[in-house]
Every structure is written in structure tokens, then in C-alpha cells.
Amino acid sequence: MPSFQSALVFTTLVTSALAAPAPAAPLVPRSFEVLQVRNPNAPPRNGAAAMAKAFAKFGFGNTAVQRRAMASAAMAGSGSASQAANGTTGGGDNGSVGTASANMGAEFLSQVTIGNQQFNMDFDTGSSDLWVFTNALPQQSVGQHSTFIANKSPSFKQMQGATWQISYGDGSGAAGTVGTDTVNIGGATVTNQAVEQATAVSQSFVQDMQNDGLVGLAFSSLNTVKPQQQKTFFANVMPNLDQPLFTANLKNDSTGKYQFGTVDQTAFTGGQLNWAAVDNSSGFWQIQSNSFMVGNQKMQNPTATPAIADTGTSLLLVDDMVAQTYYSAVPGAQLNQQAGGFTYPCSTTPPNFSVAIGNSGYMATVPGSMITFAQVDQATCFGGVQSNMGAPMQIYGDTMFKAQFVAFNGGNNSLGVAPKAGIAMN
Ligand SMILES: *[C@@H]1O[C@H](CO)[C@@H](O)[C@H](O)[C@H]1NC(C)=O
Ligand SMILES: *[C@@H]1O[C@H](CO)[C@@H](O)[C@H](O)[C@H]1NC(C)=O
Ligand SMILES: *[C@@H]1O[C@H](CO)[C@@H](O)[C@H](O)[C@H]1NC(C)=O
Ligand SMILES: *[C@@H]1O[C@H](CO)[C@@H](O)[C@H](O)[C@H]1NC(C)=O
Ligand SMILES: *[C@@H]1O[C@H](CO)[C@@H](O)[C@H](O)[C@H]1NC(C)=O
Numbered sequence: 001m002p003s004f005q006s007a008l009v010f011t012t013l014v015t016s017a018l019a020a021p022a023p024a025a026p027l028v029p030r031s032f033e034v035l036q037v038r039n040p041n042a043p044p045r046n047g048a049a050a051m052a053k054a055f056a057k058f059g060f061g062n063t064a065v066q067r068r069a070m071a072s073a074a075m076a077g078s079g080s081a082s083q084a085a086n087g088t089t090g091g092g093d094n095g096s097v098g099t100a101s102a103n104m105g106a107e108f109l110s111q112v113t114i115g116n117q118q119f120n121m122d123f124d125t126g127s128s129d130l131w132v133f134t135n136a137l138p139q140q141s142v143g144q145h146s147t148f149i150a151n152k153s154p155s156f157k158q159m160q161g162a163t164w165q166i167s168y169g170d171g172s173g174a175a176g177t178v179g180t181d182t183v184n185i186g187g188a189t190v191t192n193q194a195v196e197q198a199t200a201v202s203q204s205f206v207q208d209m210q211n212d213g214l215v216g217l218a219f220s221s222l223n224t225v226k227p228q229q230q231k232t233f234f235a236n237v238m239p240n241l242d243q244p245l246f247t248a249n250l251k252n253d254s255t256g257k258y259q260f261g262t263v264d265q266t267a268f269t270g271g272q273l274n275w276a277a278v279d280n281s282s283g284f285w286q287i288q289s290n291s292f293m294v295g296n297q298k299m300q301n302p303t304a305t306p307a308i309a310d311t312g313t314s315l316l317l318v319d320d321m322v323a324q325t326y327y328s329a330v331p332g333a334q335l336n337q338q339a340g341g342f343t344y345p346c347s348t349t350p351p352n353f354s355v356a357i358g359n360s361g362y363m364a365t366v367p368g369s370m371i372t373f374a375q376v377d378q379a380t381c382f383g384g385v386q387s388n389m390g391a392p393m394q395i396y397g398d399t400m401f402k403a404q405f406v407a408f409n410g411g412n413n414s415l416g417v418a419p420k421a422g423i424a425m426n
């Protein structure tokens with residue numbers, strides 16, 4: 001914990017202050033950044049657990065094929081598919097939990113200040129609640145988490161009668177009460193941000209010891225606060241930014257960052273971002289993605305489901321036909337029931353894999369050297385590209401973000417994507 005805290009450094013970019021003579025009044029920063037670090041306590045990666053987490057998050061698992069996939073993921077050791085540690089306090093089912101197999105944790109965390117208190121939180125472009133562990137949770141749920149103590153924050157105001165509850169497909173989730181406070185991310189503050197106080201969290205969050213909560217960065221229509229839905233941090237801060245966007249620059253092993261209000265032109269290659277229209281009617285950052293590439297060979301996906309950009313999902317989940325086609329080009333690859341997804345010999349370097357970003361013609365490439373998500377055993381690797389098993393969405397998660405720089409533009413609802421600078425392409 002201490003080493004993690006000290007690893008975080010904040011930089012505020014006061015670009016306009018550099019351009020103009022210092023004005024009399026202090027400037028409100030119009031762009032800012034927050035570092036993202038790899039969760040130091042994240043257990044070893046587990047492919048099946050990552051699959052199950054994604055399926056649970058979006059409530060997939062309704063078809064026979066998906067149920068089989070969930071069951072095999074559970075058998076492979078994640079426990080998450082069958083675990084119904086529902087809402088309460090960690091007293092719930094304990095299935096196969098307790099080892100690396102229970103890796104449902106956030107892989108990347110960033111620092112957030114709520115009122116006068118600091119937390120490490122998971123930035124999630126696939127949900128829209130900002131929630132935090134609190135001292136109202138039972139001690140066994142709190143463990144080593146930092147908890148928000150409302151009555152120690154002078155700027156906190158309780159929102160009478162407001163509640164929230166996020167539940168995932170497997171019944172896991174979190175719930176509680178709501179207030180408003182000043183939230184500071186990398187130097188930009190929103191006063192009166194809705195802060196959702198967890199009074200119940202499921203086992204998977206309890207076990208993720210470094211992660212004190214989530215910052216949801218999808219559209220506010222997915223926010224779960226009742227009776228009055230609340231706006232996300234991004235929706236609140238957007239009017240004050242230089243540009244109405246934020247960018248995700250995630251790194252596999254080292255420190256990445258989120259930036260709000262500005263696009264770092266040195267963070268990507270190709271000279272420009274490739275913009276695709278976002279359909280926000282589902283509340284997600286959703287784009288069309290109707291073609292893909294295996295190596296240099298471009299192919300159509302005539303029955304493509306929409307794709308969402310989700311920093312809170314580890315894998316790149318594509319339509320089943322796409323996954324089948326890709327792995328048919330990887331020597332020795334198989335749909336490995338025991339491992340819970342597609343695997344291949346670690347001695348193989350798989351071909352590049354690319355997905356279309358909207359109808360711009362741009363294909364986002366994950367180089368073959370960055371396809372592996374985790375090692376199943378000495379000789380077997382679990383792919384970062386997996387099938388969505390017939391679910392109605394493709395989910396472009398961290399496997400893509402580690403190779404692609406992505407701008408989320410809330411001004412004209414679009415995603416801008418380009419290859420990240422400094423990654424080895426092979
Ligand atoms: C937890 O599970 C019990 C029994 O299955 C169910 O009755 C209850 O509604 C669930 N609670 C939540 C918060 O999902
Ligand atoms: C979890 O399982 C272990 C081993 O079977 C058992 O000792 C423990 O009491 C269980 N915990 C809960 C909360 O059910
Ligand atoms: C959205 O805005 C960006 C500039 O921030 C612009 O370059 C892009 O073309 C716009 N995209 C769409 C789809 O309108
Ligand atoms: C989609 O974006 C528009 C324009 O920014 C906004 O007015 C609308 O509320 C958004 N829809 C949803 C479902 O969030
Ligand atoms: C990414 O990080 C993980 C965990 O540290 C490591 O096992 C893996 O080899 C890394 N992958 C790449 C492509 O650097």
C-alpha cells in the first residue's frame with residue numbers, strides 16, 4: 001500500500017498559464033491527467049476469471065452456449081460464474097475463492113480524492129457509477145481498503161433517500177447510500193459530485209484489496225442512483241475542459257495515464273486520431289465494427305454486433321465467428337474447455353489481430369506479441385482475444401487499450417483511436 005501510494009505522482013497541466021501572462025485570479029486547470037498504475041496486489045492473471053468477469057458484468061450467460069462457457073470458466077477455477085456472493089458482506093458463498101483463481105480484481109488503479117480523503121480507484125468506461133468503500137461496511141468486508149468516512153469530510157452532504165445498487169449477471173455487486181462531495185482527479189475538481197457510498201459489497205470487491213471503488217466513465221444514462229439518476233464525473237467536468245474529451249493511455253506493465261481535456265499528440269503514431277461515431281443510446285461508448293484482420297488479411301463480419309470500448313474489461317471479446325477465424329490461423333490453438341477459452345502453445349507468436357473502428361476505414365491492431373493475456377501452464381498461453389459466445393455485443397477491453405491510444409469525445413460522441421507510441425510492433 002505505501003509503495004503504491006508513493007508511486008503516484010500528480011501533474012496538472014496548466015497549458016493556458018504557459019501561453020499567457022499570469023492573470024490575477026488563479027486559473028482553473030482546463031486539462032489534467034491522472035496516472036494509472038498496475039494494481040500491485042493483483043493476483044496472477046487468470047483467463048477464465050477474466051472471461052467470467054466480463055460475462056457477469058454485462059449479464060451475458062443467457063444462451064446455452066454462454067452458460068456452457070460460464071460453467072467451464074467456473075470449473076477452470078474462477079468460481080465467479082457460479083459464485084453468488086450477492087450484495088451483502090462477504091459472508092456469501094465462498095466456492096473456490098481464496099487463491100489466484102479468484103482474480104476478479106481491477107488490474108489498473110488511479111488516485112482520486114473525495115472531500116479530504118484519498119482512494120485508489122478503477123476507471124471504468126463500461127459503467128457510470130462513482131462508488132467507494134465506506135466505514136459503514138462490516139469490518140470483514142473492509143479489510144485493508146481505505147474507506148470514505150462521510151462525517152470527517154466537511155464538504156460532504158448526504159442526499160436524503162437516495163440509494164444505488166449495481167448488480168452484475170451473477171448477482172455480485174455493490175450497493176448503498178448517496179451524497180455529494182468535492183471530487184478531485186488529477187487536479188480537476190467537481191464540487192457536488194454524486195459519491196455513492198458502499199454499505200454492501202460482494203466478495204470479489206472485498207478480495208481486491210487495493211481497489212477502493214470505481215469511477216464510471218460511460219454515459220450518465222447507466223447511472224444507478226434512485227430516485228434521481230446522477231451525472232458521471234466526466235459529464236460534470238466536461239463543460240470546464242479545453243476539449244470535451246478524455247483519453248486512455250494504458251500500459252501493460254508500467255504506468256499509464258488518463259488525461260482529461262487534452263490530447264497528447266506524442267502518445268500515438270500516425271499523426272492523427274481516427275474518429276468513429278459513437279451511438280450512446282445504450283449508455284456505452286458503442287461503435288460499429290464490421291470487419292477485422294488476421295495478419296494482413298482483411299475480412300468482413302456480416303453479422304457483426306456493436307462493439308463497446310471498456311477499460312474495465314481485461315479481454316478483447318469479439319463475435320464468435322471472428323474469434324474462430326482468428327484462432328484457426330494460430331498454429332496449435334484450440335478452444336480449451338479446461339482453461340475457459342482459446343489457448344495456444346506459448347512457443348507460437350500469433351499473427352497480428354485488428355478490428356475496425358467505426359466506418360472510418362481505420363483498423364486497430366493488436367500486434368501478435370501482445371495477444372497473450374496469461375499463461376495457463378508452462379507451455380500453454382491464454383489469448384487476450386476471446387469469443388463473446390454469441391452475446392449481443394463485442395467488448396473491446398484492455399487487450400486493445402494496451403496497443404491503442406483512445407480518445408473518448410463527449411462533445412460530438414465519438415471515439416478517436418490510433419496506435420500507441422512506443423509499443424513494439426512485430
Ligand atoms: C441475494 O440472494 C438471495 C438468495 O438467493 C436473494 O433472495 C436476494 O435477493 C439476493 N440479494 C441481492 C442484493 O441480490
Ligand atoms: C469458506 O470455505 C472454507 C473452507 O471450506 C471454510 O472454512 C469457511 O468457513 C468458508 N467461509 C465462508 C464465509 O463460508
Ligand atoms: C469529433 O471531434 C473531433 C475533434 O475533437 C474531430 O476531429 C472529429 O472529426 C469529430 N468526430 C466526429 C465523428 O464527428
Ligand atoms: C447521448 O449524448 C447526447 C448528446 O451529448 C446526450 O444529450 C444524451 O443524453 C446521451 N444519451 C444517453 C443515453 O446518455
Ligand atoms: C504484460 O504484463 C504481464 C504481467 O506483468 C506479463 O506477464 C506479460 O508478459 C506482459 N505482456 C507483454 C506483452 O508485455
Ligand SMILES: *[C@@H]1O[C@H](CO)[C@@H](O)[C@H](O)[C@H]1NC(C)=O
Pocket residue numbers: 295296352365367368425426
Ligand atoms: C503487425 O502490425 C504492425 C502494425 O500495424 C506492423 O508494423 C507489422 O508489420 C505487422 N506484422 C506482421 C507480421 O504483419
